[in-house]
Amino acid sequence: MIPVLPRGVRLHWDGVRATHVLLAPERTLMLDEIGHAILSRVDGVTPLSALAAGLAADFDAPIAEVEPDVADFLLGLAKERLVDLNG
Amino acid sequence: MRWSKPKAVEVRCGMT
Numbered sequence: 001m002i003p004v005l006p007r008g009v010r011l012h013w014d015g016v017r018a019t020h021v022l023l024a025p026e027r028t029l030m031l032d033e034i035g036h037a038i039l040s041r042v043d044g045v046t047p048l049s050a051l052a053a054g055l056a057a058d059f060d061a062p063i064a065e066v067e068p069d070v071a072d073f074l075l076g077l078a079k080e081r082l083v084d085l086n087g
Numbered sequence: 088m089r090w091s092k093p094k095a096v097e098v099r100c101g102m103t
Contacts (some may be wrong), residue, residue, distance in 0.1 A: 029097050030097075030098055061089070069090075
């Protein structure tokens with residue numbers, strides 16, 4: 001499973017709200033730091049498992065906790081068509 | 088920073 005941001009969806013720093021947001025046509029989602037950390041690694045090349053492993057290392061957190069959280073997060077966004085999981 | 092469940096919250100336009 002290789003996540004990728006679909007055409008028209010991108011990460012953006014919102015200076016007014018002082019937060020990272022995910023921009024899609026006519027939609028804006030505010031991201032917390034973890035959400036941004038995940039999406040900033042979504043490049044259409046890195047499989048979900050490798051993405052989660054990198055995050056687990058960076059946050060010094062157990063992969064058994066990180067991987068399900070990452071998968072749930074991306075699946076939720078995929079249902080909204082904000083992430084494509086078949087990159 | 089510690090790991091926690093990621094969050095994404097949709098911004099609803101507020102636009103008597």
